Amino acid sequence: MTASSPKILALDFDGVICDGLIEYFEVAWRTYCLVWSSQQETPSNNLASTFYRLRPVIETGWEMPVLVKALVEGIAEEKILQEWSKIAQQILLEANLKATEIGTKLDKIRDEWIARDLEGWLSLHKFYPGVVEKIDATINSTIKLYIITTKEGRFTQQLLKQGGVDLPREVIFGKEVKRPKYEILRELIQATNISPDSLWFVEDRLKTLQLVQQQPDLEEVKLFLADWGYNTATEKVTAQNDPRIQLVSLSQFAQDFSQWL
Numbered sequence: 390m391t392a393s394s395p396k397i398l399a400l401d402f403d404g405v406i407c408d409g410l411i412e413y414f415e416v417a418w419r420t421y422c423l424v425w426s427s428q429q430e431t432p433s434n435n436l437a438s439t440f441y442r443l444r445p446v447i448e449t450g451w452e453m454p455v456l457v458k459a460l461v462e463g464i465a466e467e468k469i470l471q472e473w474s475k476i477a478q479q480i481l482l483e484a485n486l487k488a489t490e491i492g493t494k495l496d497k498i499r500d501e502w503i504a505r506d507l508e509g510w511l512s513l514h515k516f517y518p519g520v521v522e523k524i525d526a527t528i529n530s531t532i533k534l535y536i537i538t539t540k541e542g543r544f545t546q547q548l549l550k551q552g553g554v555d556l557p558r559e560v561i562f563g564k565e566v567k568r569p570k571y572e573i574l575r576e577l578i579q580a581t582n583i584s585p586d587s588l589w590f591v592e593d594r595l596k597t598l599q600l601v602q603q604q605p606d607l608e609e610v611k612l613f614l615a616d617w618g619y620n621t622a623t624e625k626v627t628a629q630n631d632p633r634i635q636l637v638s639l640s641q642f643a644q645d646f647s648q649w650l
Contacts, residue, residue, distance in 0.1 A: 593618020
């Protein structure tokens with residue numbers, strides 16, 4: 390019999406809790422201009438909207454300016470959706486760049502922006518309706534809440550605080566931990582000595598959930614794909630047809646946990 394609520398709720402941040410598409414594009418554009426020495430001050434008209442549509446292909450921050458580069462070069466949307474990993478590596482190779490170099494530059498631009506104009510930076514993010522309330526209710530229950538994200542933990546904590554959620558730093562696992570999300574889930578189970586089926590993980594990236602599925606010791610972890618996040622129609626259908634993954638809507642997320650299943 391399936392438990393109707395978790396003992397640990399692990400949430401991704403971008404695309405599950407917070408929508409930061411406007412900020413992503415802005416910081417990606419600024420980083421692209423720096424890395425590729427672009428003299429163009431403003432992006433072309435359709436660049437941002439195309440970037441938003443293709444956001445599901447991005448796993449970590451360094452890829453964002455690389456996606457801008459791909460779009461500026463005129464690589465077709467469909468090709469990017471099908472072959473993003475290969476395209477991103479090719480762009481790095483041609484420019485003799487490392488992913489870590491681009492990631493460092495992007496984080497520096499973001500840090501300087503926050504230091505110079507915190508209000509402006511925060512204003513480009515919005516929390517999905519009902520999510521903050523659900524987090525608050527979870528924090529005030531017996532359920533333990535963790536955030537597992539590829540965003541820098543300090544940025545995540547800053548944004549949560551802005552949304553009125555004051556989470557201790559130790560429950561936020563950001564990019565800096567340098568471990569796959571499935572490894573962090575494993576560590577949480579071991580540290581808390583709970584049954585794997587008592588851990589529920591909500592993510593908007595299908596590939597991340599599929600990586601969890603590949604871990605034999607995590608086969609009982611409850612996996613949820615957030616249908617409001619950065620995923621494609623094809624990925625939603627794949628999740629619906631996978632008996633191990635639950636497709637959860639934003640309205641379901643805000644309700645009692647028993648409504649998720």
